[in-house]
Amino acid sequence: MSAPHTPGPWWAHCEGGSFGVFAEDDGREIARLHDKKGNLPQSSFADMQYQYDGQHEANAHLIAAAPELLALAMRAQTMLPMVGHHPAVGRLISDLTDAIAKAKGGAA
Structure with a gap:
């Protein structure tokens, strides 16, 4: 890995039907997760799609706990x-x- 990860803590937040994971210190977006029905802006760090409703919320919370x-x-x-x-x-x-x-x- 060429650079360290964004320092934690991170937090998950539901926004417009998708879940984002954000850095607590400056609010920077770490990842955005959504189901197959969601739309993401192309600028998102992570474009992860999940087949089952609700799984994106659980994954957002898991990612937020990563640091x-x-x-x-x-x-x-x-x-x-x-x-x-x-x-x-x-x-x-x-x-x-x-x-x-x-x-x-x-x-x-």
């Missing part, structure tokens, strides 16, 4: 080695490492 989820995953990755050397902890750390890499644009 906090990433920060928590990074904290857990740092703290879990203190728990001990149980195989399940090692697998969890490995899974967190992969998910964090994916969130930062790397290979999972």
Whole structure:
């Protein structure tokens, strides 16, 4: 990834039948989600379409939580080695490492 993501927190908001995800600090649009019936301006960062009504709202809220989820995953990755050397902890750390890499644009 060439640049870091827009800092969180982000928030989801219904606007004209579609859901937008916006940066809290300056209101910048992060993504706009809608169902197959919606229309998006071409300037949107993400043009994601979903087949089922209501799924776009759930996805908007999940995307809005992404910065906090990433920060928590990074904290857990740092703290879990203190728990001990149980195989399940090692697998969890490995899974967190992969998910964090994916969130930062790397290979999972």
